[in-house]
Amino acid sequence: MKTRELGNLRVPAIGFGAMVLSPGIYGDIDDARGERAVRAALDAGAVHVDTSDAYGPGGHNEKLVGRAVKGRREEVVLATKFGLAVPEGEESRPFPVGYAFGELRVNAEPRLVRRYAERSLANLGTDVIDLYYLHYPDPGVPIEETVGAMAELVRAGLVRHLGLSNVTGEQLRRAHAVHPIAAVQNEWSMWRPIDSGLLAAARELGAGVVAWSPLGSGFLAGSVSEVGEGDFRRHAPRFSAENLAANNDRYAPVRDLAVDLGITPAQLALAWLLHQDDHVVAIPGSRTPGHIAENAAAADITLHPDTLERIGKALARFEVSGGTLL
Numbered sequence: 001m002k003t004r005e006l007g008n009l010r011v012p013a014i015g016f017g018a019m020v021l022s023p024g025i026y027g028d029i030d031d032a033r034g035e036r037a038v039r040a041a042l043d044a045g046a047v048h049v050d051t052s053d054a055y056g057p058g059g060h061n062e063k064l065v066g067r068a069v070k071g072r073r074e075e076v077v078l079a080t081k082f083g084l085a086v087p088e089g090e091e092s093r094p095f096p097v098g099y100a101f102g103e104l105r106v107n108a109e110p111r112l113v114r115r116y117a118e119r120s121l122a123n124l125g126t127d128v129i130d131l132y133y134l135h136y137p138d139p140g141v142p143i144e145e146t147v148g149a150m151a152e153l154v155r156a157g158l159v160r161h162l163g164l165s166n167v168t169g170e171q172l173r174r175a176h177a178v179h180p181i182a183a184v185q186n187e188w189s190m191w192r193p194i195d196s197g198l199l200a201a202a203r204e205l206g207a208g209v210v211a212w213s214p215l216g217s218g219f220l221a222g223s224v225s226e227v228g229e230g231d232f233r234r235h236a237p238r239f240s241a242e243n244l245a246a247n248n249d250r251y252a253p254v255r256d257l258a259v260d261l262g263i264t265p266a267q268l269a270l271a272w273l274l275h276q277d278d279h280v281v282a283i284p285g286s287r288t289p290g291h292i293a294e295n296a297a298a299a300d301i302t303l304h305p306d307t308l309e310r311i312g313k314a315l316a317r318f319e320v321s322g323g324t325l326l
């Protein structure tokens with residue numbers, strides 16, 4: 001697969017987001033299916049695997065990824081995150097999210113950073129994390145202090161590259177002044193533009209952008225007509241029955257464009273993203289080997305400038321109902 005640079009880290013243009021493999025996020029899934037999905041991603045060349053200590057209870061997702069890559073660790077660029085799975089007994093601070101439940105909590109105090117990393121290393125069954133992200137900046141801790149502690153992990157050889165997730169351009173600049181940041185991971189897709197100040201800062205500093213939920217939590221693949229019990233999208237305003245129906249109607253012209261091009265809507269959404277910047281990569285999540293191979297193939301799709309213009313016009317008319325998640 002084609003590769004791209006996130007700072008000094010080379011990764012495939014399409015990676016794999018493992019969050020979908022923990023139960024209760026996109027509905028039910030068992031671990032055997034989850035492990036097969038990770039291996040399908042590696043087989044398809046999507047060897048940049050993204051997880052977090054906060055996906056699933058008790059490090060479930062990291063542990064699953066660790067088992068799935070066992071024996072193939074050298075092939076993999078392993079990325080994980082910390083800050084939201086706060087150790088028991090430690091305080092945490094709230095930050096607002098667009099889900100119906102309203103807030104999540106974070107603790108990114110420097111004194112906890114090594115403990116987080118050691119727990120993730122144990123969960124993953126590895127002795128080094130290739131890309132280690134702060135999952136969300138702690139409103140009670142200057143980002144410089146958190147990143148200072150993350151830099152210690154690099155010096156100690158526990159972590160190779162540093163990343164930040166869900167940050168602003170200003171936070172990226174402040175953090176980068178303490179230690180080079182290889183990647184920022186923010187939501188970016190056809191229905192969620194990236195903040196222009198963040199993109200400008202990333203370009204200027206040489207940080208790559210890892211686009212989370214690049215398929216709009218599955219919506220942009222074009223076949224979500226309802227969300228069932230145990231699916232976290234039930235809390236997301238864009239997926240309420242009324243909004244989902246309206247959004248599907250308004251998205252139809254983009255879906256039709258994919259049909260015209262002889263590719264799937266998911267591939268169009270991913271290829272479009274890769275054409276936005278030379279240093280953007282996507283980490284779609286999927287439980288389904290056929291979808292995983294389809295998504296990986298999007299790395300090789302070239303969109304003609306006329307096509308990009310048609311997509312741009314269709315997206316300008318695509319008015320989304322329901323607020324964003326973060």
Ligand SMILES: NC(=O)c1ccc[n+]([C@@H]2O[C@H](COP(=O)([O-])OP(=O)(O)OC[C@H]3O[C@@H](n4cnc5c(N)ncnc54)[C@H](OP(=O)(O)O)[C@@H]3O)[C@@H](O)[C@H]2O)c1
Pocket residue numbers: 016017018019020026050051135165166185186211212213214215216217218219221223266267283284285286287288290291292294295
């Ligand atoms: N940093 C953060 O705060 C943050 C937040 C959210 C997500 N993330 C990262 O981003 C990754 C991806 O995000 P995500 O999983 O939320 O959303 P996504 O990748 O936009 O969408 C995943 C959904 O799309 C469906 N899908 C995937 N490929 C498909 C295809 N070719 N055709 C039809 N349906 C397809 C999947 O269903 P199937 O299983 O049926 O294929 C799944 O329901 C996560 O795994 C996580 O690593 C990070």
